Amino acid sequence: SSGIFGKSPETNTGGDIENTRCSEPSESQSMVKNSSSSGSGSNSNSSPGGGWNARFKAASAKARDKRSSVDAAVGASNTGGTKFNARDLQATKQIDPLPFIERMGYSIKKDGRHFSIRHGKDEAYRLTCKPDGHWVWVDKYGSHGGDNIDLVRELSGLDRFIDCVYELNGGLRATPVPMPIPVAPKPPRIPPESSTGRMAGRMYLNDRGISDSTINHAEQSGFLRYLADGLLFVGYQAGKIWNATKRSIMPDAEIPKRDLAGSDKSKSQILEGNLESIWIVEGGIDALAVHDIAKRQGKTPPTVIVSGGSCVKSFLENSEIMEKIRAARLVVVAGENEKNAEVQAKTDAQHEAQLELVKALNPSAQAMLWKPKSIMGSDVADYNLNVQNQKQEQKEIDATQKVKPNNFNM
Structure with missing residues (x-):
């Protein structure tokens, strides 16, 4: 039978789990005018090396002119500054x-x-x-x-x-800068939590179909934090934060989702749960949704690993995550419905690649792909919300049908 823990086909599309170097651009080159000087002995052909000398000068001038106009502007600005004209600005691009x-x-x-x-x-x-x-x-x-x-x-x-x-342009050409000595990576700097942000963040998650009990678990485990204008999904290694993804809750946010500087995608956010069942999802809200879906089935919520994207594979080389996958009996890679066939094919292939790595880590586990039917949304989070909306609509219909008509005495 299909389900979050049950046996299913390897690819479960729409299964019900409720029940981007090109060649360098051509550059404009100025014309080089070769003219002979007047006077005795000044003609370039009047001496054995004259013709070669003229050609050499012409070639040198052509090579100089071939440089981007930006190079000249940069050099000048280093000795006192110059303004970039329209041609320079275009050339920088x-x-x-x-x-x-x-x-x-x-x-x-x-x-x-x-x-x-x-x-x-x-x-x-x-x-x-x-x-x-x-x-x-x-x-x-x-x-x-x-x-x-x-x-x-x-x-x-x-x-x-x-x-x-x-x-x-490679920095200051006159004084080459030596390669920097490699330094140990620094973890992302985490902004202070916001009490008002917590209230707004919980309301946002409720509106996305996430229950209070799941939110509480995510908070207590350190998986979920709150900023003044968004949510923060946090990943750890040896007790230290190494991965943090901000999800804005503002409808007009210019950048709705991004990783904080210094985040290491190999150290995934993990929402702890049943270790026998593991789900791999793309985003933090997807992880919360998986827990709610399991609870409505009466199951213990699985462990959910946030990959950070279909193209991310490095987390499957993390020793902690590898150990979890090797101990699991079921591993599900959650797919998504994309905007067009071209993007869909690419995303599906990337999820397939993640699944193959999972199989290599644990050949005996049941490993499968899952994604919602297209009418149920793009991802697990959408699916979770739409299932709840459908159930609520059905309750309202059932309640209406149970109302008996009034008796009218004529």
Whole structure:
């Protein structure tokens, strides 16, 4: 029989668990005019080496002109500053950011005309070189991005435009900067909790179909915290916070979901539960929803691991998580319904890859994929809410049908 613990087909689609380096852009080159000087002996052909000398000068001038106009602007600003004109500003968007990204410790994987920017084995950003030669990027949630200057600000913490251009151009060429000595990673800085944020956060979760008992468990276990304007789902390693994802509760939030700086996706958020059954979901609210679904079935809620995304695999190399998966009898990877067929195929393939790693860790466990029917929403959280809404609607219909009509005495 199907269910959160029952035997099911390997892929349970809609099962009822209630009952993004392109070639460098061409650069404009100024025309080099070669003219002969007047006077005796000044013609370039008047001496044996004259022709070669003229060609050499022309080639040198052409090479100088081939440099981006930004290089000249950067050099000038280093000796007193200069303003960037419109051409310079456009050229900054065409500076190849890949060397800078690698200097910042990220790896790069080419994917068609796109680039996958990875932290370890996990994708953090998608980068694309547009047909006109300028670069754009977006984070893995699709919630924020920009041009290559914005990317420098994102990865380096620099703010001034000219400093960002320096970084893209490899820094100050006159004084090469030695590679920094590797330092131990620092955990994310966690903002102080907010009492008013807790009240608003609990109301938000209730509206998303999450029960008070599940919220209480998540709070007490340290899985869930509250900020003034959002929720914080927290992952630990050896008792220390190493992973924190903020979920805004503001409807007009510019960035609804993002990882705090320094978060390590290999150290997943884990909502503790029955160790014989493990669910792997993408988000924190999905994890809470799984617990509520299990409770309504009269089951002990499973342990739920938050992957942080279908493209994330590093958590399956975490020794603590590997130990949990090897001890489980059932492992479910929760899928999602995407906006179009192309994205759906990619996401499904990524979830399949996660499932294969699970099977490799525990060949004897029942390992399966699950995702809701499309009419029930995009993910586990939507499914949980829609099931409750349907049950409430049915109760109201049943109550209406039980009302007896009034007797009228004529």
